[in-house]
Amino acid sequence: xxxxxxxxxxxxxxxxxxxxxxxxxxxxxxxxxxxxxxxxxxxxxxxxxxxxxxxxxxxxxxxxxxxxxxxxxxxxxxxxxxxxxxxxxxxxxxxxxxxxxxxxxxxxxxxxxxxxxxxxxxxxxxxxxxxxxxxxxxxxxxxxxxxxxxxxxxxxxxxxxxxxxxxxxxxxxxxxxxxxxxxxxxxxxxxxxxxxxxxxxxxxxxxxxxxxxxxxxxxxxxxxxxxxxxxxxxxxxxxxxxxxxxxxxxxxxxxxxxxxxxxxxxxxxxxxxxxxxxxxxxxxxxxxxxxxxxxxxxxxxxxxxxxxxxxxxxxxxxxxxxxxxxxxxxxxxxxxxxxxxxxxxxxxxxxxxxxxxxxxxxxxxxxxxxxxxxxxxxxxxxxxxxxxx
Numbered sequence: 001x002x003x004x005x006x007x008x009x010x011x012x013x014x015x016x017x018x019x020x021x022x023x024x025x026x027x028x029x030x031x032x033x034x035x036x037x038x039x040x041x042x043x044x045x046x047x048x049x050x051x052x053x054x055x056x057x058x059x060x061x062x063x064x065x066x067x068x069x070x071x072x073x074x075x076x077x078x079x080x081x082x083x084x085x086x087x088x089x090x091x092x093x094x095x096x097x098x099x100x101x102x103x104x105x106x107x108x109x110x111x112x113x114x115x116x117x118x119x120x121x122x123x124x125x126x127x128x129x130x131x132x133x134x135x136x137x138x139x140x141x142x143x144x145x146x147x148x149x150x151x152x153x154x155x156x157x158x159x160x161x162x163x164x165x166x167x168x169x170x171x172x173x174x175x176x177x178x179x180x181x182x183x184x185x186x187x188x189x190x191x192x193x194x195x196x197x198x199x200x201x202x203x204x205x206x207x208x209x210x211x212x213x214x215x216x217x218x219x220x221x222x223x224x225x226x227x228x229x230x231x232x233x234x235x236x237x238x239x240x241x242x243x244x245x246x247x248x249x250x251x252x253x254x255x256x257x258x259x260x261x262x263x264x265x266x267x268x269x270x271x272x273x274x275x276x277x278x279x280x281x282x283x284x285x286x287x288x289x290x291x292x293x294x295x296x297x298x299x300x301x302x303x304x305x306x307x308x309x310x311x312x313x314x315x316x317x318x319x320x321x322x323x324x325x326x327x328x329x330x331x332x333x334x335x336x337x338x339x340x341x342x343x344x345x346x347x348x349x350x351x352x353x354x355x356x357x358x359x360x361x362x363x364x365x366x367x368x369x370x371x372x373x374x375x376x377x378x379x380x381x382x383x384x385x386x387x388x389x
Contacts, residue, residue, distance in 0.1 A: 011133050030376030032363040033344040041287050042234045050273035066265030068257045070096025074272040078241050086217035093243050098263045100228040100240030104131035109255045111161045112137045119163035121149050123351035125171050139353035148177040151188035158192040168203040168211045169318025172351045172362040179212035186218035196223040204232050204284050206317035207292035221245045237267050297370035305381030321363045331361040343379040
């Protein structure tokens with residue numbers, strides 16, 4: 001007897017980033033590959049105290065099955081925070097998810113039929129492509145520039161099920177859309193009858209100035225908004241959320257019930273204990289200060305060590321530099337030489353739904369020290385110069 005897999009299983013592929021991270025386990029490798037928050041910034045003591053309070057005050061409830069929608073007080077806290085950003089954030093529209101990655105999967109499950117079109121930025125978040133891909137869409141890339149997707153490009157993707165956007169310090173490019181571009185995209189999406197799925201895992205990690213209001217703030221019920229606690233507290237909690245349109249919410253809730261019944265109520269209660277009295281307003285600025293120093297270290301190292309012909313923009317937030325190499329270089333082909341030299345990065349090609357762009361790569365700066373950044377970029381520069389010789 002042989003197991004017969006569904007057709008969609010053929011579209012499931014290993015995560016390029018996860019596979020590359022295996023290479024970084026070798027001793028002495030400076031890994032600029034992983035998009036992980038810095039573990040020494042996790043508020044371990046605060047989390048431990050909150051856990052003790054949950055056990056003490058509501059231990060049995062926390063260990064029981066819970067509502068699929070999420071823990072009520074946490075949903076109310078999220079809604080209040082979103083309302084301050086200009087969103088119509090009724091707690092009844094908040095669905096707590098097991099990481100924002102589950103939110104992407106639920107969107108795919110509810111919104112995508114085989115062969116239906118899904119519009120994405122170019123480049124876009126690899127994890128979203130993986131989440132949606134299982135539901136057999138046809139990805140269509142929206143033309144863009146250094147400021148992000150062009151609003152006039154949305155007419156060409158009219159009829160797509162939705163457009164997926166990451167306006168704040170995008171993974172992988174690091175770019176942040178300006179207010180004018182956000183308003184124009186919301187208007188163009190409405191004119192094209194194109195729903196918006198907006199993902200915001202990095203918005204709190206701004207270094208120079210906070211980002212403008214979300215695209216969703218200008219889109220009303222034409223937008224679904226995703227967020228996460230992974231980058232501001234800890235990814236191991238696997239706690240995210242979505243603000244869904246009222247017409248879509250019931251089906252997303254049913255899809256979640258079928259997937260996991262509910263996100264762990266214990267984790268939700270702990271996080272609520274941590275955030276309810278303003279802890280994030282004290283904690284997140286310390287993360288910003290640390291990450292900004294690392295960004296500046298990488299900027300200086302890139303300017304010193306990368307050969308002529310390499311292009312990048314300095315990100316105003318988030319975790320990543322996006323590098324365009326001189327024409328003719330292939331970042332995937334060069335990766336083994338880089339690892340042999342002692343540095344790892346993520347090739348950029350997998351972030352493009354329409355392929356190509358082999359001469360791009362992503363560098364992360366938040367989990368390594370400024371001294372390691374300097375060493376790693378120097379090693380990378382040496383590999384690139386040798387390839388150009």
